[in-house]
Amino acid sequence: MDISFKFDEEKEKKRFENVKNVRKIEKKPYFTEKIENFTENESVKRPVVVGSGPAGIFAGLVLAEAGLKPIIIEQGKSVDEREKDVYNFFKTGKLDKYSNVQFGEGGAGTFSDGKLNTNTNNFRIQKVYDELILAGADPKINYMSKPHIGTDKLIEIMRKNQT
Numbered sequence: 001m002d003i004s005f006k007f008d009e010e011k012e013k014k015r016f017e018n019v020k021n022v023r024k025i026e027k028k029p030y031f032t033e034k035i036e037n038f039t040e041n042e043s044v045k046r047p048v049v050v051g052s053g054p055a056g057i058f059a060g061l062v063l064a065e066a067g068l069k070p071i072i073i074e075q076g077k078s079v080d081e082r083e084k085d086v087y088n089f090f091k092t093g094k095l096d097k098y099s100n101v102q103f104g105e106g107g108a109g110t111f112s113d114g115k116l117n118t119n120t121n122n123f124r125i126q127k128v129y130d131e132l133i134l135a136g137a138d139p140k141i142n143y144m145s146k147p148h149i150g151t152d153k154l155i156e157i158m159r160k161n162q163t
Contacts, residue, residue: 028123032065046071053107058128076104079158086111106158116147135161 040046049059052074063070075098076082082104085096097103101111116128126142132149133139135157141147149157 027126030124030127032062034065035067038067038069040069048073051107052076052105054109054128056107058131061131074105076100078162079105079110079155082106082110083155105162106154110154110158111151112154116141116149132157 038044047063047068047070049056049063049070049072052060052072056072056074060070060072077085077099082099085099085104086101089095089100102108104110116132129137129141129147132141137149137153137157141149
């Protein structure tokens with residue numbers, strides 16, 4: 001069965017123009033401007049990112065795409081080692097203060113339920129979705145109202161993208 005819809009954009013704009021929670025989302029491309037000929041010297045140092053949670057990972061990615069060769073510092077362990085420590089804590093109650101649900105590769109969200117709560121309508125969020133999809137997340141996160149990846153997937157994504 002073929003289905004077709006007639007869509008009058010102007011009519012729909014008028015229909016929703018005074019509805020508080022409805023607005024048109026315009027996708028804008030996000031790109032990282034490359035900084036040419038970056039070289040570290042006495043007055044110019046490589047950027048340092050503290051933490052490898054979501055913000056640290058994406059800060060490092062954008063800085064690297066710009067050609068700035070970031071240094072990422074993380075006090076916790078890799079996701080593989082961290083997974084053992086977290087499940088050991090759940091089982092025994094023994095806390096490793098440097099490798100737990102809060103600290104380590106992937107940040108606190110790695111052992112959450114995997115919901116992407118961005119609380120933003122910023123066009124740059126598409127970059128985050130695109131990178132997560134490239135790393136193995138389900139492409140459905142592109143259009144879900146409350147995107148969800150899942151803890152098992154987050155751990156696997158971190159594992160696949162270790163450098």
